[in-house]
Amino acid sequence: MRTLAVVMLALAVGACASGPIGKYQPSLDNLIVLRGEQFGNIRVGEVGRAPGLAAAADRSVSVRGHTLSSPEGNSFAQYLRAAISTEFKAAAKLDPDSPVVVSGELSRNELHGAGTSVAKAALGARINVTRSGVVAYDRPIVVETEWPSAFMGAIAVPDAINHYAELYRLFVSRLLADPDFAAATRRE
């Protein structure tokens, strides 16, 4: 009976998956969008933690006792910065000398994977663009996602990690889809 209880507990909790998520990878869809003439060259400035976001929420998120961290300076704000940089770099539109600077503040970083039927994650940040020091864009961007979850942690935890990491790509896609953001980066 005791053995059975241990087995059931292991099935419910799942394999240990604590550690950093994988490095951000650029996507073909974002690259194709960024290659368009509506986007100019940029450099990426500071992306930090918004005052309202707890330091712990920038450092890690957790799901069913497994802690996920960022491979970029142990900060998910830095991971978001890397996401934006990586996409612009892949499209050859990252220029360290550009007068157009994209910066931001991470304001939401949530992973809710305890549910046995549905899990959710959310990412939010205020993004601003300055052109030679003048603000050309300043807007909050929020992306949310949900997916079917499972009772067994061995299934639910890896799923949660993948969906959470993919949220950063969704965030960049949402940002690039904003015509005002594109206009702010474009050469006048």
Place this chain on the structure above:
Amino acid sequence: MITFPQRRFVPATRPILYAVVFAAATLSGGCVTSYVDNGLQEVTPDQMPKTIQPQPVQLLFEFRTKGTLNSRATDLLKEEVFEITRGSTLFSSVSAEPASGAGVLNLIIDNVPITSQSDAATKGFVTGLTFGLAGSAVSDGYICTADYLPPIGNARITTEVRHAIHTTVGAKGAPPNATKAKNMDSAARIMTQQIVSNALSQLAADPAFATVKPQQP
């Protein structure tokens, strides 16, 4: 809590398998064996269709699990995929960075669970698997999609290749038409070599790829 090495390849159906393995190991003992399906063999560089004028390419790679980006598995296999692409001789250079006159090659490997023989057929897999083996068996399907954007023009060339890895737990017999791998990592790397080289070969065989022109300076 069960602790597994973090830098190991874990396919879509594998977490279930781990749970089963744990239960099996706890209650009776048993072993896990991975087999790479024999339906697809590696295309070696000398078997690859020849390109008259190889062009540089910017390579993007991602591994997905059930359609969702799996960034950890991408990190694990990325360098391997780059090496396979470099070794194909289809391109004059292969880089993750954009380069002048370079096309873009996007390689995606999506790990999808195969739940039954009919499910395999529905998803287009031709596997050597026999379901209902003695002991427990699970199959993972892999769909490799290669999208190529030439240096000039917008005519995207797309190819798709399917493969499978079969894993048995305490099975008394091996799946037919499959080759035993040393371990799961080894099976994943063999599968990657075979599926990517076939995707590249199909790409190179496309008449549109053969007529790709270099970008004028």
